[in-house]
Amino acid sequence: MESKYGIPTVGVHLNVFAPLVRNTVRSSGMPSARQVFVPTPLMNTPPPILREYVEGNDPVHGRPFMEEVFDQLTRPIPSDELRGEDWDRETPRYIEASSEEEMHELFRERWYTDFLPIILPTEERVERMLTGTSHAPDEMVGKTRPTIGMEFWHYDVEKVAINAVMAGCSPEHLPVLLAIGQGGDTGRQSSMSSMGNMVVVNGPIRHKIGMNSGIGALGPYNYANAVLGRAFGIMSQNLQGGSVPGVTYNGSQGCNFSYNCITFAENEEASPWQPYHVEHGFDSDESAVTVSYIWGNVWTEYLREYWQEKLVAIFCALEPGFGCTLVLDPIVAREFVEKGFDTKESIAEWIHENARIPRRRYWDHVALNLIHQVVDAGIEPFAGYWAAGPEEPIPMFETNRINIVVTGGETNGHFSIFQGSPMRMSFRGTREVGPTVSVDAWR
């Protein structure tokens, strides 16, 4: 509003985000942007306390909040501040240190790692990594960022290879990481909600690189599963311009899933249904990778006598705005088939029809604030959900936000229901591909 419309505008922020705000206004070319701050938290804070925020001090500037508002809007601004600031940052191709030990320390100091031991990306190691693809090192792969509203950073093939080395990958893993990079998703999303990720690999590449889709597929029992997930996280934090708490990462509690981004292969051979990537437009002999955003999971077992009641209770305890992903052991997948669910779509339709909560509770979720604009735009079914009476049952999830993947080694009929799904296109780094992306294109 300031630059394009000439409206003096002061932004109100929570004090906990002061470093993030300083970083963001500088990267927007307006380092002197008018900013004021109120205490944290805002969410769930009752109006009388909010009035105290208005009448109290700005905790960052240390002055009465309203005095700061008036000062920001009426103070004379020097001409250089009015103009804004051109700014460029150098990221030199090489980093030097006096020893290998010092380099490891430097990488930790600069937040380049996940604080587990890494392999330093020497030129020789990166050159070897680059043998995993036919693409040129300087070919641009994509762009990503910590969260919506922040600046995009770009990266080429070599940058992805450097991070792959750090995570312990082999050259044969590189095409999967390049496909993830092309999709523009981040494994270090800065949302206050502390989301993690899930990475599902489909197609012949699973066998070529020896991924695990059997016993322990979601655990630390396979080289490819382990390093691919770790590499996605490390490359995200470095390629997007950082994942530093308080600045470029603001997940309140953080997410332990972020160490490996829940990376595994679908057990296509044991699944009674189409593979996940085939559902999303790929042929079964193609290889593809899908990145989801995940907030947690509920474990359960078998479809026992009261399975419908139990599943409805689980789904209805989730957050409706995030979607859900069922990760089923093949035993459970076959149980669904025995109960008449011939396709994954039929399960999604059952969940959509049966997992419902009253309208009053449906809209009492923070995440749904993020999609309120679709109500304002009159887009169905959400406009109808908003207009519904308070007790009217509303589906927890639309069918396109319900995902089903089969993996596991059939030692028992266990499964997990994860909160989350692939990111809506409007939130992603690119609309040109994904969320399921070809791996073959990066060989």
Next chain:
Amino acid sequence: MAKFRVLNPEGYPPKVSATGMAPGLDTLDGKKVFLVDVGFANSDNFIAQLHGWFEDHRPTIRTEIVRWGDQHQPNPELCERIRADGDAAIIGVGT
């Protein structure tokens, strides 16, 4: 001293271009200030309290509450309206 050299794992940052600010006002008295609710949880209640403060303490400053809509997208219609009908804006509560 021998140097140990590796490749930099960071991506390529965008070049930042200067973004101009609007000049400040001489005073807010007699002016109209739009109070913009960005739509994050409970920001509507905060903006309502801000509105109440202006009514109680600075009634000569006219205020109007408006909602941004999709906080992740530009809202040119609203900005045009504020430019046409207002003198300044307070927008919040954001991160």
